[in-house]
Each structure stands twice: as C-alpha cells, then as structure tokens.
Amino acid sequence: MTVIALASSKGSPGVTTTALALAWVWPEVATSRRVLVVDADVAGGDITTGYLRGAVTSTDGLLGLSSDRSGDATAALWGHLIALDDDATRLLLTGVSDPAQARSLVGTWPNLASVFAKLDEEDAPVDVIVDLGRIGSAHEAAVLRQRADHVLLVMRSSLTSTASARSAVRRLAEERSAAQNELLGFGCLLVGECQPYNRAEITAAVEAPVVATIAWDPAAAEVFSTGSPAGWRFSRSPLLRSVRATAAALLPATTPTQVPSAQREPIPAVSGAHGRGVAT
Ligand SMILES: Nc1ncnc2c1ncn2[C@@H]1O[C@H](COP(=O)(O)OP(=O)(O)OP(=O)(O)O)[C@@H](O)[C@H]1O
Ligand SMILES: [Mg+2]
Structure with missing residues (x-):
C-alpha cells in the first residue's frame, strides 16, 4: 500500500x-x-461538482465516515466509498463542499491515516x-501528509508559484523531520514546465527535487477538472502520458500487484464517471 499526498502552496x-x-492511470x-x-481539501472539494458533474452528493464520503459509529474503522471506510468505474478499481472518498464542514473532520484524519496503514491487510489491496x-488551511489533514509515503507539492513553473513553493517546501521539510517519518518521496510535481522556468531552474529555486513533470494539456485536464467529455485520443494525451510516467516513478518496486478476490459488499459505481465516452 502506497499513500501519495498531493498539495499546493498557492493558487x-x-x-x-x-x-x-x-487514479485514472494507476x-x-x-x-x-x-x-x-x-478528497481531503478542507477548502471544499471540487471532484463531485467538477469531474462528477454533480452525479453524487458530497454529504456522504468523509462526512459520513466522521459520523459513522459502527466500530470497525476499515469497514466504515469501505461503506462510504463510491466507485469511479464498473469494476470498482478506482474508488473515491468524497470530501466537504463547504470549509465550515471541515471542523467536524478533525478527529477523522488520524483514524483515516490508521486505516490506510491496514489497507494491504485487506482482501483487495489499495493504494491511496x-x-x-x-x-496551511484551518482543520487541514496534516496527519495524512505526515504519514504519507510520498508528499508532493504540485506547482506551476511561474515565479509566483516558485516563490510560494519554496516557503512550503521548507515548512514540509521541518514537518517531515519533526514527524520522523522516513518518507519514500518528497518533492514537487511541476505542471507545465518552461512557463517560463525549466525543471533544473525550479529544482534550484525551491531547493527540493522535481519528482516529475506533468504536461501542460488544457483539453485533457478539463476532463478531470470539469468533467468535460474525453476525446478519442484522451488516453494517449500528453497529460496522461506524463502522468503514467509519474505513477511509475512513485510505485515502489516491491509493490505486490495482484488483486485478490474482494469479499466486501459491492461498492456503488457513479454512472458516467470513468466510463463517460472515454476511449482507453
Ligand atoms: N496539466 C494541466 N494542463 C493544463 N491545465 C491544467 C493542468 N492541470 C490542471 N489544469 C487546469 O488548472 C485549473 C485548476 O486545476 P485544479 O482544479 O486541478 O487545481 P487545484 O490545485 O486542485 O485547485 P484548487 O486549490 O482551487 O482546488 C483547471 O482549469 C484545470 O483544468
Ligand atoms: Mg482542487
């Protein structure tokens, strides 16, 4: 089980x-x-209104999990997931729609981090x-960041993005050493290299490695950010090709890849998510 935490510093x-x-390429x-x-963005997650175009409500997911008193934390997590495809290979835990709801999740984050650690004992191993x-947002899920295998700061290559990333990298480095977590990976994901700075320039400026670059590809990006229809070349788009390379770099060589038969209740799939006219 690998936990990858993605965050931003500004914009x-x-x-x-x-x-x-x-998740698409995983x-x-x-x-x-x-x-x-x-979706642990305490400012209000965009996945249900963006990618899923309102096909599900965001009232379950993390909020449902936070009020679940069933006792078995792992079972509770499975009970609040939705599937993004028909065979439940890609799963989603929806987030809050309003920052005011984030306060109620403060006690949920540590429990969630503990459940992630047990996911490989499950009948169907899951990466997160x-x-x-x-x-830096109020009530943020800092513990998920502190206990992740990879912490990746997503940034653009502009001067503004670089300046804020530099401060965030310092903060994350301090947090990492305070938490004494031997992270597998820590660094930046650069979205849109050479706009205007290149990878080497960004690495030097933020004083952290650029783990991977994500291609600048507005059309493919909109499939994920707004749920716009995917064209027939989507799977071979620059975005997905760069993200496949990123995923390969993040996977530990030792990750077991077999999926044992699932014993749990089937997870409901959202109609029109990954199956939405997408050529794979
Ligand atoms: N690789 C990319 N190429 C081109 N455009 C992109 C790329 N990635 C994201 N975008 C675009 O950038 C905008 C912001 O993307 P997204 O919502 O994923 O950012 P975010 O960091 O999650 O923002 P927020 O903090 O507001 O949640 C969207 O319009 C999206 O389509
Ligand atoms: Mg977002």
Missing part, C-alpha cells in the same frame, strides 16, 4: 486534476491494484492518493 496549480489523472501502471482518491488542497 490552483492542478492538485485535483493530477490526483484524478493519477491500475494500468500498478497492474490492476485498486486506487482510492481521498490524497488531494490535500492548499497547505
């Missing part, structure tokens, strides 16, 4: 888009392992991609 560089794109790259996207939104 909207593409955290949600990149998280969903990673079963291809991780040879049929499941992937769970957690967490959309943390912007670092």
